[in-house]
Amino acid sequence: MKKESILKVGIIGAGLIGRSWAIVFARAGHEVQLWDKDSRVVSGVRDLIATQLGVLSQHDLLVDQQATLARIQVFPEIEAAVDGAGYIQENLPEKLEIKKEIFQMLDELCPRETVLASSTSSIPASLFSAALSNRQRCVVAHPVNPPHLIPLVEVCGAPWTSEQVVQQTIALMDSIKQRPVLLKKEIEGFVLNRLQGAVLNEAFKLVKHGYMSVDDVDTTIKDGLGLRWAFMGPFETIDLNAPEGLADYCRRYGGLYESIAEQQSVVEPWAESLIHDVAAQREQVLPRDQLQERADWRDTKLMELVSFKNKANLGK
């Protein structure tokens, strides 16, 4: 990948995540070349993106709609989409065979200095890049859905990914105002889903054993812990929660958290009956025919929150 201020970026797959990435890169000034194998997707994608850009603009999250849209080209042939690209972001379905096949194709199509990144949330780069001639340029850049609203990107190479490719990917993400974090070794679920899993597994257990309702668990996060975690991580939170900082906090409460850890160490898979009970409680809060409406509400509120964080200088 060349060090240029304006880059050609190839985006593979124009579903929700691919379109969102197109917005992120184009918003930052890069030239986006978007490909999808489905011709119906290709023909409709610019309209979908244009609508989304209008919404972003309304929330002060985009300066120039027209210029941003003008930087996005959509192609029905993959060769055209990768032509001249210094960086490729792949967004096909989460199946190992699909990832292997597309990375094989990309490895053959792209010159050796082009970085090949996958948006996969669950498949480590070592599984889809092992057999490639230029596997050192393959990396995972896992976004949170949708990346044009949630800035986090987990960057994780395979054992053979070159340090330079990892650092270039992090620098690129920084430059487009995403928030890259470095996963130094591959691990199942990467970090975000492991932290989410830790909370979900305990949350399901608390409901299962009759300690708290589903809605009250949600309230405990959104009106309690989540207020801090929206602009501080768990370590900064405890660092500021004892007079002498984190080590002081650990001395005071380490015993409590060890005891809790012991209780939480029992693995309790989410049984069908439990899922049914939790889903039924959610249905009481949100009727199933309002799921889409609420998802739209979530996206609107995310935009308002991100816009607020920008203005309140809460980004870092």
Added chain:
Amino acid sequence: MKKESILKVGIIGAGLIGRSWAIVFARAGHEVQLWDKDSRVVSGVRDLIATQLGVLSQHDLLVDQQATLARIQVFPEIEAAVDGAGYIQENLPEKLEIKKEIFQMLDELCPRETVLASSTSSIPASLFSAALSNRQRCVVAHPVNPPHLIPLVEVCGAPWTSEQVVQQTIALMDSIKQRPVLLKKEIEGFVLNRLQGAVLNEAFKLVKHGYMSVDDVDTTIKDGLGLRWAFMGPFETIDLNAPEGLADYCRRYGGLYESIAEQQSVVEPWAESLIHDVAAQREQVLPRDQLQERADWRDTKLMELVSFKNKANLGK
């Protein structure tokens, strides 16, 4: 506790939490009677509260400073502070002997219908109320620090706490615009700290085993999961993250989270060397002589966030 629109509330202990509770109750229109055994605390407390009210007012979190302050009386004698109170909120240090002693005293001083609530974050009501004549009116109402900014309150009775007392406490918290959640049975750490513990224990392990830096783990929450969790809980988050809702999500990802749970089931206490490493990484981000400044920043940002949530109708 009588069902009156305006209540006399006795607050026991005028430290950070006690003062914050005084603000919460007085802001909502109740008559606050605040007691501290330390005469120096008593003499300075109204000035401290007045300053805090001014700051809240600047952030649109308080309508009438003067009227609010006028509803707070401070007493050097506990008898005066509990006189006529329908509800008592206790905030003394987290020592079982201290809690036992003060609840014994309160049980003797207050008529039997007065609700006696503790702010304890770690001592279940069954441990400090067992021997009392009127133990059925004792309950935990655990706030998050500081309650005048973070609305969550965990309400948890002992096995002998009357259902009426629990429901009265929840209704009172609702009426003063806090967000009560009901813990139906006692459990160590209550719910908030168990969820925090689940995240912290995994976060410490990820750093210990070299997967990610302290700062990047924080970023993963604050620029990733935390954005959703600031206004949705973990269950609502996954309910909106699969086309058919929560049960659909569990079918798709339950296997992943079970596998993660198995890996997370190993208990790894926070060793001194690990705490030292994590604290050293925090020190790189925040020099120790800036801890207080950053804690003040946190409180300001919390106020801005809470004010934003109110305006964006993100409260419920």
